[in-house]
Amino acid sequence: MRRSSLFLALVACFGMTAAGAVDSDAPLPTGAHEDIQVTATRFEESASDLSTIVTVLDGDMLRARGVTDLRSALGVVAGVDVAPGGDGGPAASVPEMWGLREFDAFLLVVDGVPWGGAFNPDLVSLSLNDVARIEIMRGAAPVMYGATSFIGVIHVIHNAPGAAGKRAGVIVGTESSGGVSAGVDFPEYANVKSRIAVDYTQQGYKDDRTEWQRGHVLWRNLVDVGDGKLRVDLDLLWLPQQPASPTPRVGTELSTLTPIDSNINPLDAHMNTQRGTLIAGFDHAASFGSWTVTGSYAYSKEGILRGFLAEDPVVPQTTARGIRQSINLDELYFDGHVDFATIPKVTLVAGVDTMYGRGRTHGGDFDYLVAPDGSDAPDVSSTPSAAEAGISDKRWFSGLYGFAAYHPTDRWRLEGGLRLNYTREHRDATVEEFGSPTEGGVDSRSETMPSGSLGATFTAWRKQADDLKIFAFYRNTFKPAAIDFGLEAEREILEPEKGQSYELGMRTALFDRRFELEFDAFRMDLDEIVIAEDAGGIPGLENGGAQRLQGFELEARGKIQDGLWLRLGYSLHDAKFRDFVQDFGGVPTQLAGKRLEMSARYMGSLGVIYGPPHGFTAHGEVRYTGDRYLNRRNTALAESFVSYSAGIGWRMKSWELRLDGENLSDRRDPVAEAELADAQYYRLPARQIWLSFNWLF
Secondary structure (H helix, E strand, O other), X not given: XXXXXXXXXXXXXXXXXXXHOOOOOOOOOOOOOOOEEOOOOOOOEEHHHOOOOEEEEEHHHHHHOOOOOHHHHOOOOOOEEEEEOOOOOOOOEEEEEOOEEOOOOOEEEEOOEEOOOOOOOOHHHOOOOOEEEEEEEEOOOOOOOHHHOOOEEEEEEEOOOOOOOOEEEEEEEOOOEEEEEEEEEEXXXXXXXXXXXXXXXXXXXXXXXXXXXXXXXXXXXXXXXXXXXXXXXXXXXXXXXXXXXXXXXXOOEEOOOOOOOOOOOOOOOEEEEEEEEEEEEEEEEEOOEEEEEEEEEEEEEEEEEEEEEOOOOOOOOEEEEEEEEEEEEEEEEEEEEXXXXXXXXXXXXXXXXXXXXXXXEEEEEEEEEEOOOOXXXXXXXXXXXXXXXXXXXXXXEEEXXXXXXXXXXXXXXXXXXXXXXXXXXXXXXXXXXXXXXXXXXXXXXXXXXXXXXXXEEEEXXXXXXXXXXXXXEEEEEEEOOOOXXXXXXXXXXXXXXXXXXXXXXXXXXXXXXXXXXXXXXEEEEEEEEEEEEEEXXXXXXXXXEEEEEEEEEEEEEEEEEOOEEEEEXXXXXXXXXXXXXXXXXXXXXXXXXXXXOOOOOEEEEEEEEEOOOOEEEEEEEEEEEOOEEOOOOOOOEEOOEEEEEEEEEEXXXXXXXXXXXXXXXXXXXXXXXXXXXXXXXXXXXXXEEEEEEEEEO
């Protein structure tokens, strides 16, 4: 309560500061009041009219903050936290929304296409070069995206041809990091507008055996065809990584035998990814509104060799489990929908979409010995596997959906949507421990289930550009159990997880919309959550868990004067188990009432950005992460921490020089739990300093 009062007091001071600095003739900062979104509705609509909170981060604002990754981009968004790294490698990340931190519980959308949506969000392949905006929606999207969205959507939208200027840059940083990037429009030819964005980045870490390189090309094309526009995009990625090691927990504390930045991976460890995506779409204006079709195909392959400690660390050597694996994924996506805009007071969207994914993995595991500080990490290229496993999994997610927004009066907006989902999955899994019979088998599951949402927004007060709106929202959704393509080769396809959520909130804009405040209280009940079981000494998974996510989030934005704006975010998340029995050492333990692991109860952020068109620029952000339990039994508590980022620069008409720093407090706290190893945790990366020079044409 003391923390809540402090933040509410800061908001009040924030509003008074904005009020005292209003200059009605001064222009707003570039992008500072951009709030047009498409994620929640599939058509352009102001986020301030919705029955939920969708935060829109403008690309110019992101560049003014020196953003280099998803954590720094979303650091000023209330209730959202991003842990860099994770099991996906040091270039990956694990977002948290509404108090739930899982790599597969949200949907990543890139330029209108679910990115890895049939399986797991492909955050490792995400590039923020040449971004136009990022839209963040908390809670499920049960109508527009259905079973692939559970607790939120992150939608990254890159610049379209002709929508942005030419840009090129070079950047160097600590730990032998650096990169180059560019975004440029080609001259229009034969009615074709084309833009290409390229970037290459090398990221190093204090551990000299952890790093990654990313090469990325995005080629976007737009063609006028009659009354419509044809879009064709090609996205290519090359990403070799040398993975980091998580730190094991022994009892209630992280082990001191595995120092920070130690690496117990084999010397030849790697996670090498290549991905190619082709997107085509057509938008056509019609007398009734418009219709749109979008299709995409993506192919990715990954080669993996890595290791995790298999037991509590001891000196001089500890047993580790090595993994060598190849993963190949095919993803197909299609969406076609119609927007009806001629019905008085009604906007109606109706459509159909389908997503198909095929994943194949083959690999094996083996044991090796390593010092807990990684000082004698072996080369395992000649070490044979002790077991081999293979998984082939095919998934279909299809839906027929409709959504309507109705304005009966100028004060009321009512919305509702319904989707009929059809999901189907077929899995073939085998595992062979040499000298033992082959295990595994085939399983199939199909589901036909509805999902939907219902909301209302009421404008309680309005004066010129300012207003006060109150909203309420209900959502019902489900999610097929994830497959992480680990080598456990689980044959059984589990029942889908289910969720219902309720929201009540308000938003206001004051002082000619120079100060905006949004508040949202939520509750989400999750059922049929996947839990670990022990059947006769054999580990496995089953449905049966129940969780409750509830709390509130507050987000404030203030525009002090031309080029100067502030953002504040605060959240209280009470994420707990409602019914969750898990086996610990042969003892079934009821976890009802315990907090979810790695879920911070309190989070806050405060950002100040000064970015005039010319001259001196600066930004600074402070992020508070509250204490959180490392384990489900709530016996190991990690302390709260504060991290800082800041930067300064000088901007002229055609160039910009910047100096930016991330995690300036050099906190190394645990921020994500490994899914592939028991009781092991990834830490926040060390302080990073960047010097960059950008040409603006």
